Amino acid sequence: MHLITKLNLDNDLDLMLAHKRSMQVAEYGGVGLVHQTSFATAVSEVCRLMLDKGTMPHLFLGFLKNQSGRNSVCARVVDESISAVEPDNPNLTYARRLVSGFFVEAEAITLLCDLPVAIRLSREIILRGQKLFEELPAVTPYEEAKRLNVQLQEMATRLRESERKYQVLTDAVPLMMFTLDQEGQLLFANEGFRQFAGTALQPGKVLNWINWLSECESSVAAGEIRDRLKAKEEFSIEACIKRKADGTRLWHLLSMTPTESAVTSSVEWSGFLVNIQAQKLVEATLRDNAELKYTKQVLEKRQMELDATIADLNRSNQELARFAYVASHDLQEPARKMIVFSEMMLGRFQHLLPAEGINFLTRIKAASERMVAVIRDLLDYSRISAGEQVEMELVVFSEIIQHIEEHFDEQISESGAEIRQMGNAFLQGNKRLLTLLFQNLVGNGLKFVGAGVKPVISVNIRTLAKDEQLPECDERTEWVRVDVTDNGIGFDEQYFDKIFQMFQRLHTQEQFKGTGIGLAICKRIIEMHQGHIRVKSQVNGGSVFSIYLPYRQS
Amino acid sequence: MAVNGPIILVDDDEDDVFLIKTALEELSISNEVRVFRHGLDALHYFQQLPANPFVVISDLNMPVMNGLELLDALTQQKLLPSGFPFVFLTTSDVSAIPKQVLTEGRFSFFTKGYSYEQILETMSMVIERGR
Numbered sequence: 001m002h003l004i005t006k007l008n009l010d011n012d013l014d015l016m017l018a019h020k021r022s023m024q025v026a027e028y029g030g031v032g033l034v035h036q037t038s039f040a041t042a043v044s045e046v047c048r049l050m051l052d053k054g055t056m057p058h059l060f061l062g063f064l065k066n067q068s069g070r071n072s073v074c075a076r077v078v079d080e081s082i083s084a085v086e087p088d089n090p091n092l093t094y095a096r097r098l099v100s101g102f103f104v105e106a107e108a109i110t111l112l113c114d115l116p117v118a119i120r121l122s123r124e125i126i127l128r129g130q131k132l133f134e135e136l137p138a139v140t141p142y143e144e145a146k147r148l149n150v151q152l153q154e155m156a157t158r159l160r161e162s163e164r165k166y167q168v169l170t171d172a173v174p175l176m177m178f179t180l181d182q183e184g185q186l187l188f189a190n191e192g193f194r195q196f197a198g199t200a201l202q203p204g205k206v207l208n209w210i211n212w213l214s215e216c217e218s219s220v221a222a223g224e225i226r227d228r229l230k231a232k233e234e235f236s237i238e239a240c241i242k243r244k245a246d247g248t249r250l251w252h253l254l255s256m257t258p259t260e261s262a263v264t265s266s267v268e269w270s271g272f273l274v275n276i277q278a279q280k281l282v283e284a285t286l287r288d289n290a291e292l293k294y295t296k297q298v299l300e301k302r303q304m305e306l307d308a309t310i311a312d313l314n315r316s317n318q319e320l321a322r323f324a325y326v327a328s329h330d331l332q333e334p335a336r337k338m339i340v341f342s343e344m345m346l347g348r349f350q351h352l353l354p355a356e357g358i359n360f361l362t363r364i365k366a367a368s369e370r371m372v373a374v375i376r377d378l379l380d381y382s383r384i385s386a387g388e389q390v391e392m393e394l395v396v397f398s399e400i401i402q403h404i405e406e407h408f409d410e411q412i413s414e415s416g417a418e419i420r421q422m423g424n425a426f427l428q429g430n431k432r433l434l435t436l437l438f439q440n441l442v443g444n445g446l447k448f449v450g451a452g453v454k455p456v457i458s459v460n461i462r463t464l465a466k467d468e469q470l471p472e473c474d475e476r477t478e479w480v481r482v483d484v485t486d487n488g489i490g491f492d493e494q495y496f497d498k499i500f501q502m503f504q505r506l507h508t509q510e511q512f513k514g515t516g517i518g519l520a521i522c523k524r525i526i527e528m529h530q531g532h533i534r535v536k537s538q539v540n541g542g543s544v545f546s547i548y549l550p551y552r553q554s
Numbered sequence: 555m556a557v558n559g560p561i562i563l564v565d566d567d568e569d570d571v572f573l574i575k576t577a578l579e580e581l582s583i584s585n586e587v588r589v590f591r592h593g594l595d596a597l598h599y600f601q602q603l604p605a606n607p608f609v610v611i612s613d614l615n616m617p618v619m620n621g622l623e624l625l626d627a628l629t630q631q632k633l634l635p636s637g638f639p640f641v642f643l644t645t646s647d648v649s650a651i652p653k654q655v656l657t658e659g660r661f662s663f664f665t666k667g668y669s670y671e672q673i674l675e676t677m678s679m680v681i682e683r684g685r
Contacts, residue, residue, distance in 0.1 A: 329615065333567065333645060336668055339669065340573060340668070340670050341569075343669050343670050344670045347670065
């Protein structure tokens, strides 16, 4: 069928219109007035029937080219409820009689009225007819209103479709889009925004976007945003906002653009929130990296300075050690000569000297001997402090004690002293230095005794359980403790720090001879072995020197 | 080595030379004592004259050429027959001498004493070592 015009039938008023249009189309096709009337009556009869059924039929009017060559005016009434109509319905029967062709299908009834033989249906005629009926003035004010209504509905449908497309499009975009009114009330939000902000946020519901933003990101002041919205100039800020679903804070770039609404002439805002978390991460990483590089440079510089300082220290340490050695050696020689020559003088010429001369010579010799002792201790100390690498080996503790007993052999037999050793262990250390350490401690015990007291020195060695170790002891190592206990004169514990300092003495030379270096040497040796020392003492109550040393099971 | 050969004494310390000479006299050692102030002097002596000394007594620390350097030079230039009595006499600690040299056994080592008695004792041991 070549469609010329169509009608939607809603009520009885439309029946009149259907009648009128059927007449007009038939007239345009060249059908005579009688046949026009019959055709139009048949069409309105069918339409009325359908309207009575309570449905809303559509009427299509046009021309049909027959294969036989005979053309017709054609009316097609389309309706869902046609199948429910009885075939022998009196109205249908009546209508059938008025037209030259009448066909009933499931959802349409077609009515035909033959055109005069002379009429040819060219394409031009059909196009012109379509145009003519489109511009046809309204039959009644009702028809005019109806046409406008149809146009409006079509536009509404198109608008809905367009809006739907817009929503689909904005929802597909991987960013948050929304529009606001001047007050910041949310007018539209895409799926991205709804998901990020959570289900509570629905466009429809009155939600103030500014409040939402300041809830998400406390650093963005609501007042500031309101001011910017008032300014009506586009702006963008970076904000770290919280995702509703998991509370994750993500960096976003907020871009706001004002648009003037054509209808209300008020300003609406279009906003985008773009996730810039990755960019921020890269920025932060780069910044951290730069800081790290800077720190590394500073550290490297420090390390170099430290290395230089260490090298300097080592050099000056070595120089100092060399100096101490040479000085001690050169100092020792003259002192030794004084001893030897005063001794020779006493040995060979004692009988020629007055008592006073012998006294002087004895004093010279004693002073020289003291000097040699100091120098020898200094030499020991300088050699230890020079930082020279000492060989560490496994040392059997009892061998050290044996060596010390031999060393003090003479003193022990003179004073009747007793050295008791309890326990034994392997020590990890330098045998010469460890011997020197315990020799000094035992030597002190032998030396610092009250008049007429027989010195008794006990040296106990035992391995320590974890809970017996000092807090400063490295837990990864096994430790031994050596207690050197004497029955000597002891000392006030307030001097504890002093006794380990160089040249510090608690007694005069007349009371007890000494250089004030012995315990300084002990402390240094203990340090070199990563050990620790503790002292308990009481005036006239003896002393206990406890030495903690790392030890290894042999 | 000759029992009657000279005793070569290499020491820069006049006092020690005096003490050693005194001790040797007291021990009735009549061998000639030739004194050199440092190792190089002594080396020259050995180079010029193929002497046949009784014993060499040398200090360790000396200017120009020290005792160890002298011993090395004499050994290298084969100016001393092997097993020749070479004695170091020093106040220095044994630890000042490199360990491998100590264990080579090319020489004897004595410390200068802190009393004349010790020096006498040392010298008699040195002479024993020479014989």
